Amino acid sequence: MVIIQIADLVVTAFPNGMAHYAIGGIIIGAGVVLIYLTTGHIIGASTGLETTISYYSKLKWFQQEEFISSRNWRTVFTIGIIMGAASYTVVLGIDQWITEVQWWRLLIGGVFVGVGTRLGKGCTSGHGICGLASISPTSLVNVVVFLGIAIIVAHLIELVGVIP
Amino acid sequence: MKQERGILLATFIGGLVFGVGLAVSEMTHPEVVLDFLQLDDLGLLLVMGGGAVVAAIGFHIATRSGKTAPLTGKKYGLRKRDLDKDVIVGGVIFGIGWGISGICPGAAFASLGIGNYVIIWAIIGMIFGAHIHGVIKESQRN
Numbered sequence: 001m002v003i004i005q006i007a008d009l010v011v012t013a014f015p016n017g018m019a020h021y022a023i024g025g026i027i028i029g030a031g032v033v034l035i036y037l038t039t040g041h042i043i044g045a046s047t048g049l050e051t052t053i054s055y056y057s058k059l060k061w062f063q064q065e066e067f068i069s070s071r072n073w074r075t076v077f078t079i080g081i082i083m084g085a086a087s088y089t090v091v092l093g094i095d096q097w098i099t100e101v102q103w104w105r106l107l108i109g110g111v112f113v114g115v116g117t118r119l120g121k122g123c124t125s126g127h128g129i130c131g132l133a134s135i136s137p138t139s140l141v142n143v144v145v146f147l148g149i150a151i152i153v154a155h156l157i158e159l160v161g162v163i164p
Numbered sequence: 165m166k167q168e169r170g171i172l173l174a175t176f177i178g179g180l181v182f183g184v185g186l187a188v189s190e191m192t193h194p195e196v197v198l199d200f201l202q203l204d205d206l207g208l209l210l211v212m213g214g215g216a217v218v219a220a221i222g223f224h225i226a227t228r229s230g231k232t233a234p235l236t237g238k239k240y241g242l243r244k245r246d247l248d249k250d251v252i253v254g255g256v257i258f259g260i261g262w263g264i265s266g267i268c269p270g271a272a273f274a275s276l277g278i279g280n281y282v283i284i285w286a287i288i289g290m291i292f293g294a295h296i297h298g299v300i301k302e303s304q305r306n
Contacts, residue, residue: 013206021207024189025214031182032215033222038174040233042223042243043182045270049294060305061298072168073175078273080179085187085277087180096279101194101266103285109265110272110286112257114293117269120254121245124268128212133219134242138251145255146262153263154201164195 031084032129041073042134044126045081046117048074101164105157120146170235185215186274193275194266194283201263261293 010018035043051071054062088094099106117123120142122131127146131139189211190196200208226240233240245251262268267275267286275283 014210015205016207018207018210021189021210022214024185024187024191025211026218027185027188028182028211029185029215029218029222031178031180031185032219034181035175035178036219036222036233036240037226038178038233039171039235040238040240041175041236043178045268045273046290046294049269049291050298052291053295053298057295057298059298059302061302073171076172076176077179077182080176081183081186081270081273082277084180084183084185085192085274086183086279088184088187089278094278097193099194099275099280099282101198103282106194106265106267106283106285107289109261109263109267110289111293111296112261112264112289113268113286114261114290114295115297116254116256116258116261116293117290118254118294118297119250120258121251123258123270124212125270126243129215129219130223130243131245132212132216133223134244135220136243136245138245138247139243141247142251142255145252146259149256149259150263151201151203153260154198154266157264158202164198 028125028129029133032125032133035077039073041070042126042130043077044122044130045078046113046123046126048078049114050118051075052078099164102162105162116146167235174235182270183274183277186271187278191271191274192278192280194286197262197266197268197271201266265289 032043035041051067051074054067054071122142127139127142132143186192191211197208199205223242227242231240232238265286269290272283272286
């Protein structure tokens with residue numbers, strides 16, 4: 001009986017299955033570890049936003065030594081992400097997929113993500129994966145805050161009838 | 165110069181693997197992330213958890229070995245950032261943006277990779293946001 005109840009709960013929590021999520025997560029972790037073991041670098045996708053700006057902005061903030069010295073490998077990492085996802089769809093013959101989330105949600109949300117991840121010193125990869133893997137209290141606090149707020153905001157948006 | 169090339173090659177291969185993982189887990193789809201945030205499908209927890217566990221094993225074994233990375237000579241260590249007000253305020257602002265768009269930086273680039281060109285709106289927004297943050301930090305310094 002208890003087993004059936006647990007099984008029901010799992011189906012409710014993961015209506016689209018669990019395997020592709022877990023396997024994808026493990027592959028993401030493998031990419032992080034590969035870079036870490038060879039270079040000692042701990043990746044974070046949002047730092048790459050700032051280092052990209054350092055190529056064209058003369059503002060002193062963006063011309064920090066930390067950004068200049070890491071911008072080449074961070075840019076290469078970003079290009080790798082794009083090409084990795086692209087190769088996956090090409091090799092498996094997956095059709096091109098276009099989001100139905102409205103463009104203004106992506107743009108406005110993106111601006112908040114840009115400000116918030118830089119102020120907060122990391123995003124889902126930097127804090128969420130690498131920070132939690134480092135058992136960093138800073139990252140745990142940041143992840144709990146952004147997860148909680150995002151869950152509330154997503155519910156509010158659905159509540160006012162914006163779908164998707 | 166030769167060493168720099170090795171670093172970039174290793175990082176590129178790691179990026180490829182990372183991008184494949186994002187595509188496999190469908191974090192490239194803002195809809196899937198929004199389904200999680202609306203608590204209809206908790207799969208995202210498995211993605212973040214799976215990634216963190218694998219990274220934790222690599223980070224901790226390497227750090228405990230006391231060795232240095234072959235390509236850079238950098239000592240293996242863990243990710244440490246100071247916990248201050250910025251971490252919390254930044255988390256709130258990021259949470260608002262993630263809740264609105266269902267997109268975060270790494271996933272946005274992977275989404276572009278699977279041909280979802282509309283995601284360029286999010287990428288433009290994120291770079292603009294990071295720029296605003298830099299301008300604010302710069303003005304606070306002066």
